Amino acid sequence: MVTKTKGVGDLFKEVIDKGLCAVCGACVGDCPYMVFYRGKIRMLDFCNRTEGHCYEYCPRTFTDMDAISDKIHGMPYIGDEIGTVRKVLMARAGDGKTRAKAQYGGTVSTLLSLALDNGLIDAAILSKNTDDKLPAGFVARSPVQVLEGAGSNYMAYPALETLNRMPRDSKDRLGIVVTPCQAIALAKMKVSPPSQRVNMDNVRLSIGLFCTWALAYDRFYEFIKNNVSPAKIKKFDIPPPPANRFDFYIGKEVKSFSLDEIRKYRMSTCAYCLDMTAEFTDISVGSVEGIEGWNTVLVRTQRGMDIIDDAQKKGKLEIKELPAQNLVHLKEAALIKKARAVQAIVEKTGDRNNLIYLGISDKLREKLLAHRVTPQGGH
Numbered sequence: 001m002v003t004k005t006k007g008v009g010d011l012f013k014e015v016i017d018k019g020l021c022a023v024c025g026a027c028v029g030d031c032p033y034m035v036f037y038r039g040k041i042r043m044l045d046f047c048n049r050t051e052g053h054c055y056e057y058c059p060r061t062f063t064d065m066d067a068i069s070d071k072i073h074g075m076p077y078i079g080d081e082i083g084t085v086r087k088v089l090m091a092r093a094g095d096g097k098t099r100a101k102a103q104y105g106g107t108v109s110t111l112l113s114l115a116l117d118n119g120l121i122d123a124a125i126l127s128k129n130t131d132d133k134l135p136a137g138f139v140a141r142s143p144v145q146v147l148e149g150a151g152s153n154y155m156a157y158p159a160l161e162t163l164n165r166m167p168r169d170s171k172d173r174l175g176i177v178v179t180p181c182q183a184i185a186l187a188k189m190k191v192s193p194p195s196q197r198v199n200m201d202n203v204r205l206s207i208g209l210f211c212t213w214a215l216a217y218d219r220f221y222e223f224i225k226n227n228v229s230p231a232k233i234k235k236f237d238i239p240p241p242p243a244n245r246f247d248f249y250i251g252k253e254v255k256s257f258s259l260d261e262i263r264k265y266r267m268s269t270c271a272y273c274l275d276m277t278a279e280f281t282d283i284s285v286g287s288v289e290g291i292e293g294w295n296t297v298l299v300r301t302q303r304g305m306d307i308i309d310d311a312q313k314k315g316k317l318e319i320k321e322l323p324a325q326n327l328v329h330l331k332e333a334a335l336i337k338k339a340r341a342v343q344a345i346v347e348k349t350g351d352r353n354n355l356i357y358l359g360i361s362d363k364l365r366e367k368l369l370a371h372r373v374t375p376q377g378g379h
């Protein structure tokens with residue numbers, strides 16, 4: 001049992017009204033009442049059910065980390081910095097067109113295109129920018145469509161709504177790109193699959209994005225409207241530390257803002273998130289500090305190993321060893337995120353035995369509470 005299941009009223013009381021909602025979308029599309037509107041999860045009409053998937057799958061209701069780890073990795077939660085990993089490497093797309101369109105090395109887009117080509121999946125659930133540069137879920141069925149979704153939009157959006165809205169009788173084998181909170185919700189859906197909705201066995205490939213925090217859709221959109229004209233934005237970027245910048249690519253120009261200013265638009269829930277590297281996915285992908293145009297790649301499952309091997313064999317990805325120093329930095333950053341999260345949760349509850357949603361061991365909690373953290377920095 002992953003969560004003590006309650007209903008939508010409890011979801012609002014314990015998560016949404018407390019600023020803990022990550023807008024992952026696990027509660028949307030599964031019932032007629034819940035919608036994502038203007039950056040928030042809202043209830044269209046009163047629902048008095050006392051049990052619901054909306055509560056059960058939420059990444060901010062009680063989550064037994066051992067149970068989800070067992071489902072995804074076949075072992076209890078290891079609780080180290082970056083989670084269960086079979087292989088660490090650095091990669092980029094072999095194809096220049098993908099690299100040009102992608103956020104960094106184009107590893108995510110390349111793997112999805114390959115998975116469509118080699119028959120691992122029939123469709124991929126991704127995000128694509130609207131004309132207003134808001135992220136929106138869509139289903140890509142070809143490598144051309146995968147490239148339409150390339151690039152990062154740093155605003156949180158309900159990726160799992162798109163999954164929930166797949167036709168109930170669909171036989172499509174699916175790939176999905178998720179941030180860490182979305183990966184936790186997806187893992188909870190796999191542990192206790194919805195009987196009335198999409199068949200979770202059809203989700204054949206999950207690619208996780210590293211994430212230190214995401215921006216609040218509604219508030220950050222106001223910032224964009226007031227400071228940059230949304231329609232002209234070609235790309236968003238947060239260059240790795242020590243840059244401390246948020247860049248908007250507008251035509252050939254780059255308009256930069258201090259990351260300190262942009263951090264004001266973070267989702268409040270990110271302060272309580274333990275996971276920086278999307279630990280419950282097949283493969284996790286991020287940037288490489290100091291090496292432009294490449295991705296750090298953590299291969300976590302056998303399925304992940306198989307597709308990486310295929311990509312290398314077919315020349316779809318260039319693969320190199322990640323420099324040891326980069327792995328050290330990644331682990332430091334991931335550990336800091338964990339320690340900050342547990343310390344923020346205990347500060348919020350005032351009780352070290354109440355970690356709100358986090359089902360971790362007492363030993364790990366004490367280790368993270370004892371870890372000294374620097375003021376919030378980086379991304």
Ligand SMILES: Cc1cc2nc3c(=O)[nH]c(=O)nc-3n(C[C@H](O)[C@H](O)[C@H](O)COP(=O)(O)OP(=O)(O)OC[C@H]3O[C@@H](n4cnc5c(N)ncnc54)[C@H](O)[C@@H]3O)c2cc1C
Nearest residue numbers: 102103104105106107108109127151153211212286287379
């Ligand atoms: C909110 C957010 C925070 C991030 N924080 C970090 C960080 O702290 N450190 C780090 O190293 N990397 C971070 N990343 C990941 C990084 O920006 C790249 O997405 C990643 O390195 C993959 O690069 P790529 O060139 O392979 O991506 P691409 O091949 O360009 O593919 C990117 C994929 O991400 C999907 N996507 C875009 N926006 C979103 C979104 N909002 N939610 C879910 N999926 C989306 C796209 O549909 C596309 O499929 C973050 C990404 C996001 C969305």
